[in-house]
Amino acid sequence: MLALTFQVGADRMAVDVRRVREVVPRVRLAPATGGPPWSAGVFVHRGRVVPVVDLYRLAGAGECPPLLSSRIVLVPFPPGSDRLVGLLASQVADVRELPDLPPGGVAGGLGAPVADGTGVLRLLDPDRLLAEPTVTAALPALGAGA
Secondary structure, rough: OOOEEEOOOOHHHHHHHHOOOOEEOOOOOOOOOOOOOOOOEEEEEOOOOEEEEEEHHHHOOOOOOOOOOOOOEEEEEOOOOOOOOOOOEEEEEEEEOOOOOOOOOOOOOOOOEEEEOEEEEEOOOOHHHOOOHHHHHHHHHHHOOO
């Protein structure tokens, strides 16, 4: 499986590139008034409001640092829709081949550990992450679907 790798706190993470619609630079985000603590805000992308989840905050690792390598990874949610959700992470720059996992092999939350030849990283499943009840309930208020 081809995966996009990035950093979330002390954890190296990856997401299957087939789940990624686009990777955009970190832009100035408008605050999402009344949003959950893990919300980084919203921005307009190609005429649509896109909510952005700060994966650092969601993982309890503080805020995503304002590095040149910080990016917003856009994923469709719900799966198969035209609606997008941004995942904010740092050191988003590498695409690498990872071993395929058996079906159901990706854990909920921030993902299952996977050996990648240089160490261990966590394989994030955006569908499972964004389907968590606390995340799903907050997305409409943050602009998902607008």
